[in-house]
Amino acid sequence: MGEYFSNIVMILSKYWQVFLVTGLKNTLVLAAITVFFGAILGVLICLGRMSRFKPLNWVLVAIVEVIRGTPMLLQLYIGYFIVPKILPIAVSDFMAVAVALCINSGCYQSEVFRSGIQAVDRGQTEAARSLGLSRRQTMSRIVLPQAIKNILPALGNEFIMIIKDTSLASTFFVGEIMTSYLLVKGKTYLTMECLMITGAIYFILCFVLSKLLGTFERRLKAHD
Amino acid sequence: MIKTVDLHKSFKIAGQAEPLHVLKGVSEHIKKGEVVSIIGPSGGGKSTFLRCLNMLEIPESGQIFFEGVEITDKKIDINLHRQKMGMVFQHFNVFPHLSVKENITLAPVLTKKKSQAEADEIAMALLERVGLQDKAEEHPGRLSGGQKQRLAIVRALAMEPDVMLFDEPTSALDPEMVGEVLDVIKGLVKSGMTSVIVTHEMGFAKEVSDRVLFMDGGVIAESGTPSDVFNTPQNPRTKEFLSKVLY
Numbered sequence: 001m002g003e004y005f006s007n008i009v010m011i012l013s014k015y016w017q018v019f020l021v022t023g024l025k026n027t028l029v030l031a032a033i034t035v036f037f038g039a040i041l042g043v044l045i046c047l048g049r050m051s052r053f054k055p056l057n058w059v060l061v062a063i064v065e066v067i068r069g070t071p072m073l074l075q076l077y078i079g080y081f082i083v084p085k086i087l088p089i090a091v092s093d094f095m096a097v098a099v100a101l102c103i104n105s106g107c108y109q110s111e112v113f114r115s116g117i118q119a120v121d122r123g124q125t126e127a128a129r130s131l132g133l134s135r136r137q138t139m140s141r142i143v144l145p146q147a148i149k150n151i152l153p154a155l156g157n158e159f160i161m162i163i164k165d166t167s168l169a170s171t172f173f174v175g176e177i178m179t180s181y182l183l184v185k186g187k188t189y190l191t192m193e194c195l196m197i198t199g200a201i202y203f204i205l206c207f208v209l210s211k212l213l214g215t216f217e218r219r220l221k222a223h224d
Numbered sequence: 225m226i227k228t229v230d231l232h233k234s235f236k237i238a239g240q241a242e243p244l245h246v247l248k249g250v251s252e253h254i255k256k257g258e259v260v261s262i263i264g265p266s267g268g269g270k271s272t273f274l275r276c277l278n279m280l281e282i283p284e285s286g287q288i289f290f291e292g293v294e295i296t297d298k299k300i301d302i303n304l305h306r307q308k309m310g311m312v313f314q315h316f317n318v319f320p321h322l323s324v325k326e327n328i329t330l331a332p333v334l335t336k337k338k339s340q341a342e343a344d345e346i347a348m349a350l351l352e353r354v355g356l357q358d359k360a361e362e363h364p365g366r367l368s369g370g371q372k373q374r375l376a377i378v379r380a381l382a383m384e385p386d387v388m389l390f391d392e393p394t395s396a397l398d399p400e401m402v403g404e405v406l407d408v409i410k411g412l413v414k415s416g417m418t419s420v421i422v423t424h425e426m427g428f429a430k431e432v433s434d435r436v437l438f439m440d441g442g443v444i445a446e447s448g449t450p451s452d453v454f455n456t457p458q459n460p461r462t463k464e465f466l467s468k469v470l471y
Contacts (some may be wrong), residue, residue, distance in 0.1 A: 002325075017231035119318070123313060123315050124316035124317060124319065126280055126317065127311075127313060127314065127317035127318075127319070127376075128319075128331075129280065129303075129306065130278055130280060130302065130306055130309070130310075130313075131306065131307070131330075131331035131335075131379070131380070131383055132303045132305075132306040132307030132308075132331060132335050132383065133303065133309075133331060133334060133335065134303050137334050140332065141330065142319060145321045146320065146321050
């Protein structure tokens with residue numbers, strides 16, 4: 001046990017930059033990109049699914065079901081190989097994987113948005129429409145502001161999931177924390193110690209985020 | 225002011241092959257300044273008929289004319305016409321994320337009828353009229369049911385509608401709050417507002433209405449002055465219904 005501990009201290013003193021500078025930075029950048037573009041994509045998919053044009057709904061349902069029904073790692077592989085081929089610009093491995101993550105997260109987030117919007121009482125829409133507001137005004141001024149409060153807890157979970165899911169991108173050595181683990185383990189052969197360090201970083205990251213989101217939620221609720 | 229011609233509406237019910245036929249040909253003419261109450265048993269089509277008048281429910285067949293315009297025509301902009309038809313719901317449907325004042329000013333400002341300053345001024349005057357001026361900056365979550373419904377009424381009035389539609393405005397209220405809401409509606413009706421009121425408050429219907437419609441089985445089974453319908457009902461179903469309710 002003492003040996004483990006001294007090994008961990010040794011690894012941290014020697015390789016802390018690999019974990020906490022390169023790895024952490026790349027994980028945060030990858031997660032931020034995924035959350036941001038995933039949210040945009042999620043809103044678009046969600047609006048498309050609520051549109052009166054039914055074929056659009058069917059196509060989007062099919063896409064969401066395929067993404068939800070296949071492993072994320074498989075989607076990352078497909079993104080890794082296909083994205084550089086279809087985009088006209090040069091794409092790094094990092095970006096190719098990021099695109100796949102965004103599509104995956106967009107599909108999950110669209111479901112979160114949709115359930116949040118549907119949870120707003122239909123009477124709210126009826127009241128707004130009866131006052132002569134358009135569908136768009138009703139959505140943006142009445143339904144969405146109320147839906148956000150329903151959405152936030154689930155969206156917080158989704159963000160935490162994304163942080164953990166970015167670890168799958170290490171399969172392609174894109175430089176996030178799990179890649180740091182692979183690098184340092186390859187150099188030191190101290191597998192368990194490296195895993196402990198990596199696990200601790202993920203845990204602290206997710207725990208802090210979860211607490212922050214909790215505070216944010218309580219603040220929103222306080223306005224009611 | 226509002227004329228309907230042979231309205232039909234049915235609802236599909238999950239798990240049932242046959243749709244439920246709620247309106248079976250309703251033709252009616254509501255004149256300017258008239259106060260019309262609609263009474264009748266649950267499931268008779270009262271609320272559905274009322275909700276068709278501003279196209280919250282879209283009838284399958286038949287026509288609705290509002291101030292001479294056919295609003296069942298798909299080409300018209302229904303939003304413009306709804307701005308002239310206020311509606312009050314059984315469950316109030318006040319906007320919980322907005323302050324009491326914002327509840328009132330939102331629609332007039334968004335539909336560009338009023339500037340924010342004008343709308344604020346009107347909102348305060350309306351709130352004073354229903355005794356809620358002290359609550360202007362609060363959120364509706366703090367209001368009682370009766371206060372919420374009074375807010376919902378003035379929210380509709382802020383659009384300066386030509387007609388008001390009331391869908392069982394007191395059915396979801398605690399008994400001691402029914403009076404305060406009915407008083408507001410009475411005041412409104414006395415000021416000459418054309419109103420259509422779906423209600424289970426028979427005494428109220430008898431007192432304020434120019435005309436009472438008795439709806440049952442998806443049709444208007446009887447129509448007449450309050451004294452005709454309440455004192456000398458002709459239709460056996462009206463007689464039966466009135467014999468069962470207290471008023």
